[in-house]
Amino acid sequence: MATPATARVDLAAIRHNVALLGERAGGAEVMGVVKADAYGHGLVPTSEAALEGGASRLGTAYIREALALREGGVTAPLLSWIIGPGEPIDEALEAGVELSAADVPLLDEIAAAARRTGRAARAHLEADTGMSRGGAPLAAWPALLARAAALHAEGAVEIVGLWSHFACADIPGHPSIEAQLDAFETALRLAEKEGVAGSHVIRHLANSAAVMTLPRARYDMVRTGIAMYGLSPIPELGDFGLRQAMTLTARIALAKRVPAGSGVSYGHLHVTDRETTLGLVPIGYADGILRHATGRAEVWAGGRRRPVTGRVCMDQFMIDMGDDPLAAGDEVVLFGPGEEGEPTAQEWADNLGTITHEIVTRIGSRVPRVHG
Numbered sequence: 001m002a003t004p005a006t007a008r009v010d011l012a013a014i015r016h017n018v019a020l021l022g023e024r025a026g027g028a029e030v031m032g033v034v035k036a037d038a039y040g041h042g043l044v045p046t047s048e049a050a051l052e053g054g055a056s057r058l059g060t061a062y063i064r065e066a067l068a069l070r071e072g073g074v075t076a077p078l079l080s081w082i083i084g085p086g087e088p089i090d091e092a093l094e095a096g097v098e099l100s101a102a103d104v105p106l107l108d109e110i111a112a113a114a115r116r117t118g119r120a121a122r123a124h125l126e127a128d129t130g131m132s133r134g135g136a137p138l139a140a141w142p143a144l145l146a147r148a149a150a151l152h153a154e155g156a157v158e159i160v161g162l163w164s165h166f167a168c169a170d171i172p173g174h175p176s177i178e179a180q181l182d183a184f185e186t187a188l189r190l191a192e193k194e195g196v197a198g199s200h201v202i203r204h205l206a207n208s209a210a211v212m213t214l215p216r217a218r219y220d221m222v223r224t225g226i227a228m229y230g231l232s233p234i235p236e237l238g239d240f241g242l243r244q245a246m247t248l249t250a251r252i253a254l255a256k257r258v259p260a261g262s263g264v265s266y267g268h269l270h271v272t273d274r275e276t277t278l279g280l281v282p283i284g285y286a287d288g289i290l291r292h293a294t295g296r297a298e299v300w301a302g303g304r305r306r307p308v309t310g311r312v313c314m315d316q317f318m319i320d321m322g323d324d325p326l327a328a329g330d331e332v333v334l335f336g337p338g339e340e341g342e343p344t345a346q347e348w349a350d351n352l353g354t355i356t357h358e359i360v361t362r363i364g365s366r367v368p369r370v371h372g
Ligand SMILES: *Cc1c(COP(=O)(O)O)cnc(C)c1O
Pocket: 033, 035, 081, 165, 206, 207, 208, 209, 223, 224, 225, 226, 227, 233
């Protein structure tokens, strides 16, 4: 069935990228980070490819995302790390999902769920080593460790991980990087003192950028997201041999000849300066083609670049095809690996003043993901 737009996802590229990350991780386990529908690439098929490529675990932000993986038949170890009060912890334990905790109330809630369900609770304690986002501040870390040790002794909660997250790993040389590494070491030492840092405990800190640049940050496991999808975690340092997995295409819905002086799309931001052929590309800001792309982006169509012309609308935008037009039904590539001359996701991110994470995760649910 023809669809207006399609995101093709190259699973061989995912496998290649994960294998490359495994080499970079130097023996540490690789957790494939598949939050946000695997960064927009389609949760289950992408996760399976990551496991085939050598990831031994998968990570999600929310419990709901981990439960979706289980429903999709994924049996690998899973960790979820953003959990607020009242979330489905019982279901998570029943599905064998490991949970992160950064404060005593959540750890207690996990213990209560373990008692209620009779299931084992496996928890990772998160330290805030300097990002001031998730994690226990180091001042609150000893109390969290003490509670964890007590619950561990009681058999209510098994502590299986100690972790933190970098704020600036994508800015090589940023002074916070060393500071966070030192703070993490301190957090690990305190955990050892409390008896919650045995050899079975997985220590993890590195994201994609850290895997590429900071051997010291590997520890027992790395958590890689963006690089797995073939997008550079530090674009200034190149592509690291990664292969972009997603190609976003659409099919011209209407091609038409218009005279010089035609105002195009809302607000008439563009007025044709000659007779020309316009193409209607049926994908818009509701599908993640930001309205901000107006006048800032190009697509690949008929063997060359064509500018996005006039305002991007909710479901569509126009391209000016001049006297070398495509016909209705012809394919337009919004972004891909760049091998044919099409823009890359990185180019879209640069043109829009954002990062590739945002470009790929915003692709909406109306766009089918086709895996191959
Ligand atoms: C999203 C996320 C990652 C992956 O980050 P990338 O920069 O995409 O590799 C790792 N850890 C945590 C806690 C995250 O939220």
